[in-house]
Amino acid sequence: MAKKENLITFFQDVRDEAEKVTWPSRRELGISTVMVVIMVIAASAFFLGADALLKLVVDRLLGI
Template sequence: MMARTNPVQFAQQTRAEIAKVVWPTRREVILTTVMIFILAAVAALFFSLVDLGIRSGLQAVLEGLAG
């Protein structure tokens, strides 16, 4: 069975754990946000080009079969 703690102990333990958290600086948050947007744009461009290639290839095959 799990040990039970009273609400006061729980609150104290929670505050102690939150105090251990290392929060990112404003600069780190901005840099990671910018990096995410850049990587999302690169991924969107990549998948758009792949989609265009597949669509063109499939269209060429279907036109070749239609004669």
């Protein structure tokens, strides 16, 4: 029985903690989403450029 009581207590604690969460507003969520998309595009552009530069250097060193 101890396991069942612990399980019930666990789910009660989860519910209590979920009620304490402050969820973002629709506006905050939209701004965060746009920022994530911008950062993904910036990181993609950076790695694309770094990859192209490294490929150029390696091709020149190997004489390809």
